[in-house]
Amino acid sequence: MFSRFFNKASCQASQDSAIEAPMAPITTDNSPKNLVQSLVAGRQIAAAAAAEGDSCEFGSAHYFALCGLGGILSCGITHTAVVPLDLVKCRIQVDPAKYKSVFNGFRVTLKEDGARGLAKGWAPTFFGYSAQGLCKFGLYEVFKVMYTDMIGDENAYLYRTWLYLSASASAEFFADIALSPMEAAKVKIQTTPGFANTLREAWPKIYREEGLNGFYKSLVPLWMRQIPYTMMKFACFERTVELLYKYVVPKPRADCTKGEQLVVTFAAGYIAGVFCAIVSHPADTVVSKLNQEKGATALSAAKKLGFAGLWKGLTPRIVMIGTLTALQWFIYDAFKVAMRMPRPPPPEMPESLKKKLEGKTE
Known part of the structure; x- marks a missing residue:
């Protein structure tokens, strides 16, 4: 299924290419005007070339690769920038009596x-969240197109x-596997005094004391923290953008400048x-506590x-995550x-759906 999807997503048109219409049998069309449906209802993109002014086709392998690179930049840079606040947040969670x-x-x-102590954990933060950003943003775009292709543009709207x-x-399921080690x-460096000061010291020590389990023992609570977080991050963002353009911004998006x-x-x-x-905060607190205590x-x-x-450190996390999420979307866009x-x-309602609704009201 994945190979079939990527062959379609890469927008490589051929004379014998088959175009799938949502909820309809496969048909063939040898004309050069073959089209693939995009995620956006009612919008079609020519398979043979990118739209005028664009550097790549929507849904192509090049497009997904650039989305992943954007994710690396947005997550790696922002998480590293707030390491001091993250360090204090983690310490409040695991030792509230002291902090x-x-x-x-x-x-x-x-x-x-x-x-210098405020920068502890910057290296695993940068590398870990860069890998997470690659999977989070890159695969989000992949799955969004894949699921749209599966259910059709009307249901997608x-x-x-x-x-x-x-x-x-x-x-996020895959992004957390990349992030967990x-x-x-990071948490060991930030919350366990004397354990290690650098990534080069921490990794061999974790492996020596706990084996591979030491890198993945918090994966399940990490999923519990990050998956709801990312679901809210993307769904809330997408719908908020839609509402802002509909009710707050005084002109259509097409008339707005890039700025x-x-x-x-x-x-x-x-x-x-x-x-x-x-x-996601209760699960975040559990992750911090888990990585602090062996066993x-x-x-x-x-x-x-x-x-x-479980709710200790919520205020700094709201400030940190609110700023992080805003900056990540800004950098990515x-x-x-x-x-x-x-x-x-x-998204706009597809013309086919408009006609169906109009037919029901007549």
Whole structure:
């Protein structure tokens, strides 16, 4: 199924290519005007060439590769930039008696470790979240097109929120497998005094003490944290952009400048980020506790923390994740603009669906 999908997604037209219409039998067409449906309802993209002004075709292998590169930049840069806040957040979660608040956490860290101490864990953060970003954004675009192809453009429009949720969950499943080893090293460096100061020290030590399990023991709670987070991140962002253009922005997206469109992207990203932080925070606390304590399980860590403990560090995480999500979407969209990639407008009802609805009302 995957090979069939990628052959179609790569938009390589041939004289004998078969074009699938949603919910219809396969038919062949030897004309040079063969078309493939895009995710955006009612929009079609010529298979033979990119649209005028675009550097690649929507849904092509080149397009997906650029989406992955944009994900590396957006996640790797932003997560590394907020390492000091992330370090304090993790320490509040695992040792609230010592690190009582955000400001207290910064003060204690500066006193004990100096300014360099705030950068602890930057290397696993950069490499881990770069790998995660590659899978998160790149595979999201892949799964979004794949699922649209499976259910047809009418259903993709009617159930687009479910489409965003399922595509983002599928992408994050693989993204967390890429992230987990680096996340384990990051948390160990940040929350276990004397364990290690660098990635080069942490990885051999984790493997020596816990084997491969040490890198993946928090994968399930990581899925519990990241999958709901990413589902909210993508679905809330997509629908918020749609609503902003519909009710807030005084003119259609096509009439907005690239700068104005990026402002809308940033605003929608921040709104999505606030919700992301709330729904994923308890699992984030468990992940921090798990990686701090050798031999702990997700259930034992949750019991030890208690209900109130699961919500420790929520305020700095809302600030961190809200800013992160907004900047990630901004960088990702700006990268698309810079690379002249196709940026489809918000979904519109397909003409075929409009005719069906009009027929029912007559």
